[in-house]
Amino acid sequence: MSNHSHHQHSEHHHENDHHEHHNHYDHHAQMVEDFKRRFYISLIVTIPILILSPMIQMFLRVDWRFTGDLYILFALSTFIFFYGGKPFLVGAKDELKDKTPAMMTLISLAIIVAYVYSTAAVFGFAEHDFFWELATLINIMLLGHWIEMRSVMGASKALEELAKLMPSEAHLIDEDGNTKDVDVTELKHGDHVLVKPGEKVPVDGEILEGKSTVDESMLTGESVPVDKAVGLEAIGGSINGEGSLVIAVSKTGNETYLSQVITLVREAQESKSRAQDLSNRAAKWLFYGALAAGLITFVIWISLGYPVSFAMERMVTVLIIACPHALGLAAPLVVAVSTSIAAKNGLLIRNRAAFEGARNMEAVVFDKTGTLTKGEFGVTNIYASNNFREEDVISYSAAVEAQSQHPLAKGVTKKAEEMGLSVKRADNFQSLTGKGLEGTVDGKQVLVVSPGYVKELNLEFDSVQFNKWSSEGKTVVFTLVNNQLAGMIALADIVRETAIDAINQLKEMNIKSIMLTGDNTKVAHYIGEQLGIEEIFAEVLPHEKSNKIVHIQEVEGLRTAMTGDGVNDAPALAIAHLGIAVGAGTDVAIETADVVLVRSNPLDVVNIIKLSKATYRKMTQNLWWAAGYNILAIPLAAGVLYNYGIVLSPAIGAILMSLSTVIVAINARLLKL
Template sequence: MSNHSHHHPEPEKHMTTDEHQHQKAHDSHGGHHDHHTHMVEDFKKRFYISLLITIPILILSPMIQMFLSVDWRFNGDIYILFALSTFVFFYGGWPFLAGTKDELKDKAPGMMTLISLAITVAYVYSTAAVFGFAENDFYWELATLVDIMLLGHWIEMRSVMGASKALEELAKLMPSEAHLIDDGGNITEVDVTELKQGDHVLVKPGEKVPVDGQILEGKSTIDESMLTGESVPVEKDVGLEAIGGSINGEGSLVISVMKTGSETYLSQVITLVKEAQESKSRAQDLANRAAKWLFYGALAAGLITFIIWISLGYPVSFAMERMVTVLIIACPHALGLAAPLVVAVSTSIAAKNGLLIRNRAAFEGARNIEAVVFDKTGTLTKGEFGVTNIATSEDFSEEEVISYAAAVEAQSQHPLAKGVTMKAKEMGIPLQRTENFQSLTGKGLEGTVDGKQVLVVSPGYVKELNLKYDNVQFDKWSSEGKTVVFTLIDKKLAGMIALADIVRETAVDAINELKEMNVKSIMLTGDNVKVAHYVGVQLGMEEIFAEVLPHEKSEKIEHIQKVDRLRTAMTGDGVNDAPALAKADLGIAIGAGTDVAIETADVVLVKSNPLDVVNIIKLSKATYRKMTQNLWWAAGYNIAAIPLAAGVLYPIGIVLSPAVGAILMSLSTVIVAINAKLLKL
């Protein structure tokens, strides 16, 4: 089982084009996470080193000196400039040049190709100028462009942290050792991988079940909530099945191994997660699309400029310089920062509000979500039981029933027991001492409190004793999916206590806000129909799917996506939600949930507050608005500057000198940066 974590394929969804060529080198050692960290470090290092070398480039540039009206020229300065710029071009520009190769191979020129075009033209033309084949050099332009683009990419990648460790987390749920019982009844510790079908294994109280198997001896309750979403621990007896990875309660069990390795339930969940992750394609980012058109536009504008000036009879050198100016100006510094800065700001706003964004593309698509699917247990509800109703017989008060029941329940670790003791605390009832406590397996609890024999038992046991109780009340509560326990004091029925999973207060607000945004709310749960409907009606859910098995959860999501044609977000917290989280357009994990759910999700809600689902959609919309504003600013500047650089206004004596082009460019970069900072939730 554990070997699953080492060679899962790379989830495509976090790769930017420039990462592909790095990817190949790093696949051999360490998972995607280490690789990603390495990439972030690589961009950071390239940025700082290039930035340092840019300072002397700027000081030595004749054009910058002219602009500052100083003269720091000396013999051979141009060759030093050439050497420094060559280093920046090859060292700083390498990720872009390598990325261009990939983009062109995919026949999809984008950001990388646009950057490479500008820096290559600037480098080649400037180098020609150094050796006397052209007039001005653009080395300063080349260096600043490389710096800003490295910075943009570094910011962006830092905010798109690591890919999925979900599969390793899933593998961790499985215990690595098991207590094997041999034919002579001796127990030895073995590695789970050594177990074969038909082996007998001992599972002690509180331990994880090592593999899928059938119970041969013993009785216990098993907590399967992490795997199946069933909120109440399940009573297990001889002949029933135990799932590997679930947690055994208070009894000892001997199980016969049925499935091992890749056949186990958990391994199948892992496979589902893996498939869903791989099937998500990388959303092509806005800036990349803008870059693609700018690339074609720049090439066309550059060629037209050259042809027109030549045909008007101007010298080749003049036509060349105009063309070069157009090609360099076409690559917007601002465009390289437009998206990354908004991304960085929105990521930090999100983090401050307890939303951790793990997959940018999915988060940015959240603005189009049309349906939100909620898991019930632990998401809409707290996943802990509370007392909802108490009914007493004539001779007893509610206080007495709770007081006696809580005294006995306090001895047990069962979730229902915690609910009863919580109620006593709320009512301000001190817990009495219990003697002769014992657990009646499958029936309930017994103890002596204040000299009286007290039983807190299941409906089945009450029927066995043929005791009369209020059937109408009992049936009503049961139909609402509540769990009812009976309190008997000295063999007399004292009262019934109904318990249910407590609904989060914020869940109601969240559903109402989603309705206002025209987003449909759907509940999807492994719990039984009665419980699901009881909770769903309280919340005003539009659709409820109950008793859904884990592998069916991702199928249901697919159904909503394909048949109902709705872009779907899934919110959940358990292992059983992992495949569905991966399948949804946006997977949202509740932070209090399991590591696996968190690792499969696109966004993690730290505060387990359903209202944060609404905040994600709002923040995504705001982020997108800012991003489009920035891209228009960045590209708009270029759309205006290209004709000027081409020399449209030359006849009336206005020519955009490269130096002025540079100032306008830095101005548009500043505007983009300020605009990004104005983003708020």
């Protein structure tokens, strides 16, 4: 975050705070409490200071003066200066030590000038004292910081919420089959854990026993509970449904999916952003500008023959007004809010700078399988012949396919379910190597075989239909019942509905969609036509993918985002202007990606670009508001309009300044996707 967001108070120094986020968060909470406490105590002490101040009494037209009243005033103000002003003084020391004067240095300058000048007045070396202004300034600054730190902390809460998802205990099953409750941190790889109905899954692991549905919506954004059975993976933090599961621990501690998500979100919050660097530079120049403005103000009023106290008051006001509170806050708050919005929407930002550049993308390259398509076979067409109906073709095929683990088999059995057909039992099942499957269903011999086998048997089939499907890159299987052709089934990788939507939205944004796939040209063009993709690179070998990205970036001259889900996509993800890994939770190219999509939803690619644009808009609004406020307020504080009776007192200056901070904080909060 910017130099300001951490406030660089050495007593609350958390620049090196790379402990667990939890400590970081507790630490932040302590700082918030500290500012709150300092604010309330200072506020109470300010009341007698106001009553004792000669200037306030004059203003109220009362006279409560008594012998030694100024010494009491001096004592109370000294307490406020050191107690209430401590965070600012310590922060200024740190800033000057790092040779980066900014916020804290500016506030400290204002309160030191006010304190020293007022002390001189008490002991007869100057006319008026500014103790009441010193006290009100410190109060308002403490209040501003407290509000600001609370809002910064609100943004860090997204991480806390994620951390809370993890259960702390697990039911460990020992060698004798007895269960005992242990702390999750004690689990080791290979341990067996029981997850009862309705409980949270304690760690990532493989299911050994049981069947259930698991709600992974908090983790993956997938709203429909996922069916889980033996051999599938369970993710720690997801919620088990109505069945009991026994899982073998595969990942513990920091390796778990949720821990990786938390780490990614934290990295994103900590990674420097270009706009923040800009605001840091702006804060530094404002400090020098304010210092110069303050000195010039002082010199001009003195040379115009005004008393030192008046010139001093103007100078103090300029120094107070110039505190670029809002500026230091402008970027970090937007970053924090956008990071937590992204995380809630299943977009994990690893590299801030690349994410901020997403708003300028001109082309998005999609890997086909698993990204634009579901990566699983589905039945696209059914053809029935010789008095068989489509239902019969699927019913007989599914009975035999149900015994097989092949991806095509799953597609056929799924189609039977969709058509509401009960899958019959197949006896005498056997796999005919390289040809297909065979079994007996209702006493009939059923074969589900390849086109080659049908040609061997010299059976007649509709070759026009067959060739059309094959030319679209579909896989066609034939169903034979008692050696008679019952029909053909065409299967293909199913296009995601959301992919069509995503490509259309990108077109509206004038962003070119490109497909990059290792699949054959026929399949690629068939899918490309369904989606309306303009440019297709097919039959690309894994190591050639990054070359294609370079070609798009350099030859076509387009700022390019690459979206992929596999290890083979990693080099291309690294080379693209924006690397987007799809389907977090696998050991995908997460390491090389700039943004990770928790859901394998192509629409999220559009969301990244939209969020990047919205984030940038908010940042520029905030930077302009913060800097613009200072540009306007400093001349008023210097007394440019003094002859017209318009003059800013230090207290009003401080109130306005805190107000600008609050406005910037509210504006950041209004960021939406």
